[in-house]
Amino acid sequence: MEKEFNQFIEKITLTTKQKDEAKTKYTGVCKKVHDYYYDCNYDGSTKFLFGSYKLKTNIRPITKDQDVDVLIKLPQETFEKFNNYQSNGQSALLEEVKSILKEKYTTTDKIKSWGKVILLQFEDSTHNIELLPAFEQDDNSFKIPNTENGGSWEVFNPRAQIDAFNESNKNSDGLTRKICKMVKKWRNFTTSVSIKSCSIQDWAIDFLASNKVDQLEIEEILQKYFEFIRSKCSSDNKSYVETVLKRIEKAINYIDDGEENEASQEFRKIFGNEFPLVEDSSKTNSFDNNIFSTPRPWLEN
Template sequence: MLSESFENFVELLQVDNETDINTKFKSITKRLNTSYYSNTSEEDHGYIVGSLGRRTAIRGVSDLDMLFVMPKSKFKQYDEHKGNGQSALLQDVKAQIKIKYPHESIKVHGDGQVVVITFSNYEVEVCPAFENTDGSYKYPDTHDNGKWKRTDPMVEIGESEYMIDHTNEHFKYICQMVRAWKNNIGFKMGGLLVDTLVHKFLTNYPQYQTATFEDYLFLFKDLFCYLKGLKKDQKYWLALGSKQHVYNKGGAFVAKAEKAYNNIKDLTEESDELYDKLQEVFGSKFPVPETVQKAEFSSFAYRGSSERFIEEMFRVDIKYNLKIECEVKVDGFREGSLRKFLREGKTLLHKRELKFFIEENEVEDKGLRYEIYWKVRNRGPEAIKIKKLRGEIVKGTSQKVERTSFNGGHYVECYIVSNGICVAKDRINVPIFKTPFTMRIPT
């Protein structure tokens, strides 16, 4: 039964808009071939790279990374350009793509190393590059007056393809489930880093190279244990295949992996909380058998029709940092921050005002347009008894005020939606202490 849930889950994770993606890719490739090679091929000189190229992307992916190989004869023009030749290259490629997409509704702009085309539901990042003699590529970086960098995505794709075949598709499935975990919890972790660390895990634990879905509970216990043991401050990892540097960017995944490991380490197929815990880790889409849903004391029987999940409303592809905080007040006086309360294990009493607010929003820092949504979820016997589980997702502002009023373990989540995609999220728990509580919107 559990193995079927894992198998059904990975089926749900498969990319569902490949036709549209391939159509966009072919259109852009044709336009650039027309401009730079005087032919109308939809495939020559263009390559789908990134997670889609490595076949490890999941449903909801919001980026198509593509490489377009420029004529070698053009390199001297940009390399010897007076000023920033790399910027000049991006501007030229941008101008050619604008011929295909002249309307203002489709934004085309240069962004440091790529030309970004923003459609209504995802972005295409076009990286113009020149092929090196060893089969790798040099691509433009406009920063610091311009320079050329090296990339070798075909070797990464080749190694991913090998591992997918070697593991009977399970390398792909494991990478996809790690992405689902990342999106569900809400933290940044680049796709190449995901694939690289899963590759390293399978190399260190070769017994899982022949794993089936029946092994997944034990596999993910060991995978999260492996991830939580990595160095949070390690600056980079060597990518699968190419050995290029994949930067760690703070190592948020290490602490998140420890929490995931603690959530599932003691689980067996007979555990009462098995599916609750797996959904806490991988998200609400993780399939729960009907026999479990209908069990008399199952938590799933008490979820109520009002609860919503962000993945039901928007595509979810977490790419940016978001941090929410909560200020605790009593009778107008500040008691402190909720996160500090949690760290110190202090009791949070009834009749407190809780002001949740956004403390860090990387989406705003990048100048992107966005909308804010909030979710308040009550849990526990009292919430069930008086039917105050809540769980709606509502559009809001950068602040949300609630009040403590009855016992239970609860949480508040915030979501940032940009271009129709949830690109950042954060949760702050309001757990059970000596005097547990829940929140109600003040009247």
């Protein structure tokens, strides 16, 4: 059912318009902060996109929980300023960035800060931004604020995560990204499942690194992926993984029996109606037989 799976992935991939809308939003946010801290014009070099929008594993329909993860690089002197605070300069930094953004984004949008980031929730609830103020280090990692427990600085290295994903995706001929998209769709469709996107991505990388799948069909790869994560996910999610494994097994049996309509119906139970429904071959054959069995009196003696 390779054709149906490719159609399914296309249906859940963000459209060009949606990608452009997201880019407009995170560019506007980063430019506003950049213009406050730098004298030079904004050219995008102080922005660093990471997470699902960078890895292109985000899916549609877009939900209010899908955030754009973006980092804004701040000058070293800004770090020195807030590092010299007697207590929780990290919290003061987030509050300063939040106040900068409030100049541009009015009361129609919600802006709040907690932990390490500033969250901008837009009125349309799409492509909300999680902005992470950061200070680039010589080793290409970033120093980021953590406001909890009195405040501290932490090391964050998104480049290593991105490189690991891109290498896996290249070596698997795009399979890493496809797995992530499909599993995210299952998670979103199965509303009681609570698995983080970063876990889905890390598991996909580990799964493909430790399993030879190039001779398998896509449905068999999915089956093995869920078998792989069964022991890794929390007890709250394990029953949902068991359910999806039973449905995949049932679908594979239908495929082996040439009953792809029934198989596609099983996949719809996993992914929702975005998965294409294969035409019922028995109905098609019945229709064809009716055509050929139509009385033809002109051939009678």
